[in-house]
């Protein structure tokens with residue numbers, strides 16, 4: 001039997017804990033501030049360097065920013081280092097208005113004025129001359145495997161409530177190393193579907209078709225030779241460009257590569273996309289929690305995406321709308337770097353693109369135009385207008401502008417197209433079908449289509465066979481048709497092992513949370529300040545029986561705070577889901593590596609925050625003295641907090657949106673707090689007693705029991721003055737349905753006695769051993785982790801394309 005000490009507040013506990021919390025938070029805040037500051041300084045220096053057009057390494061492109069072009073005195077020097085080289089880009093046999101040089105000159109010159117003085121603008125267009133590209137090629141440490149691609153009769157259909165919806169049919173084409181291919185079409189034409197099939201990343205729908213690499217059927221190893229750059233990147237805003245690529249290098253480059261080789265590759269790729277001078281620049285963007293962090297410009301960010309895409313030297317790089325969201329000059333800059341990489345490293349680039357400006361349009365070698373799931377054109381960019389001219393749809397540059405815009409207008413049907421603006425154009429699906437059929441006949445006639453086992457023979461000039469072929473192509477795609485060589489790799493999809501991924505993810509998670517001022521630092525301070533606020537209210541609690549109510553309340557207040565506190569982080573949990581799903585769709589790492597890394601990094605910080613709260617409050621209020629009691633209080637409060645965090649995290653992942661996540665969490669929290677026995681003793685519930693069984697899912701119920709036992713068990717409060725009228729009235733009002741026996745206990749306590757035994761533990765019918773409660777709470781936490789993980793994996797499956 002111990003006594004509650006007559007000295008109340010435990011100063012040696014709460015003061016060091018509160019000081020630690022502030023130093024801890026200040027440390028992380030300072031690190032973040034210094035990081036942001038150095039980045040800002042760095043950016044200024046970098047802007048100067050870019051203005052001077054000084055390459056920082058042999059790989060850095062000789063670039064000119066908008067300012068450098070404004071004089072237009074020597075614009076072509078940049079693009080034609082080798083004056084003797086014939087200018088391929090100017091070969092526009094079918095009447096394009098401007099060559100690339102000329103268009104770029106005009107565009108860059110006109111933009112220069114508007115960009116003047118803008119220190120943020122870091123974009124520049126690289127030198128894409130053959131000499132510059134071959135110089136770059138010589139310096140690259142890794143060369144991608146090169147092969148010709150040929151795809152035949154690709155299609156996709158979905159079974160929707162028993163009916164077959166054909167979204168893509170009869171798509172043929174080819175691509176060669178170093179080539180830039182544009183994939184265009186109106187919205188819903190099937191561009192994403194086609195690109196996903198071609199990239200072997202499509203896992204839903206009935207797929208058909210065949211992919212040949214240098215004449216041989218592709219197998220699932222093809223997926224490792226490709227990279228996919230999505231429209232939206234998924235970078236951690238608080239990482240630098242170098243750290244970002246280091247992370248990608250660690251998870252996508254083969255484990256057999258040494259650290260030095262990976263480092264070399266990261267540096268050369270950053271140089272190649274013109275980011276070599278800003279290794280320490282933060283990526284920036286919106287942090288989970290809403291804070292905007294200054295970082296890369298839109299164009300630089302897109303170039304970083306491209307750098308991540310080409311890091312593993314893929315033979316084929318697929319890009320989804322690489323210029324979306326960029327201003328005109330940044331878009332030109334990004335595409336310039338892309339073209340340079342395609343030429344230098346002989347990547348095949350296949351990119352969806354919407355309404356490219358003239359200069360960008362002319363960077364493409366080949367074009368695939370889709371409409372309504374059909375192939376309208378596939379071939380050289382400069383021959384597209386000629387082809388449609390043959391069908392009677394003529395392009396007039398003066399009237400219709402850029403050929404790409406005109407082609408998109410031409411194949412867009414389903415809305416009024418006044419002849420005044422559109423001239424002779426396609427208006428109906430029948431028009432599209434007729435044009436697709438004509439193109440297929442043309443393609444079969446003019447292309448040396450590779451024979452393969454699954455496809456009927458097609459030979460140049462064999463009209464009968466071609467007609468058969470066309471008929472089969474133009475018919476609806478056979479439901480359920482699939483050819484194995486375009487199925488996604490379902491085996492070992494990851495280039496690195498789970499442990500390697502775990503280590504890389506631990507580093508990224510650490511940076512993600514410690515550099516976010518809303519995360520570690522703010523949370524630690526909030527927990528401590530709230531504890532101080534509550535502690536001030538309870539500071540100097542008496543040590544006799546009159547403190548019974550306060551001590552009991554504090555047990556409950558401590559737990560209710562940690563149950564409610566995770567709500568301030570709901571935004572972090574929902575953004576975490578978005579973040580994970582984007583990476584999962586890119587199949588960057590195993591879900592289990594991600595989950596363990598997340599738990600491994602976040603749990604210690606959560607424990608620190610919970611303990612700062614628990615012990616500051618405990619010490620200030622002057623709860624039961626003694627190391628064991630203090631440790632037990634800290635353990636229970638922390639466990640309930642971890643459970644609460646995990647429940648909210650699980651809700652954020654399982655729910656389709658944040659509002660639903662809030663609703664699910666609030667139901668759980670209500671149960672936690674109501675069925676904790678603090679508000680109503682279970683034996684007093686006469687109506688709907690079954691509801692009290694919900695206690696078994698209430699972490700607060702178990703936690704409250706442990707804290708009450710910790711505070712009162714084996715303790716004798718001095719009741720020599722009795723509890724007094726005030727406390728008696730409080731207890732009677734708070735527990736109106738008391739049994740006669742309970743009232744008797746209370747009556748005893750109300751009388752002045754030399755030493756009164758506190759009957760709180762008896763009243764609540766508490767008695768579970770502390771170890772059992774801890775075991776139950778740990779089990780609860782484990783189950784919540786399992787459910788969160790399950791919800792994560794299920795959500796990722798639902799996102800399958």
Ligand SMILES: Nc1ncnc2c1ncn2[C@@H]1O[C@H](COP(=O)(O)OP(=O)(O)OP(=O)(O)O)[C@@H](O)[C@H]1O
Pocket residue numbers: 158160165167185186187188189190191192193194204
């Ligand atoms: N899982 C699916 N189930 C049923 N239909 C689908 C599914 N996914 C896509 N579609 C349909 O397939 C068609 C082609 O879609 P896709 O996303 O490939 O077009 P897109 O050309 O990329 O369009 P956008 O430019 O708007 O992205 C659309 O009509 C779309 O509604």
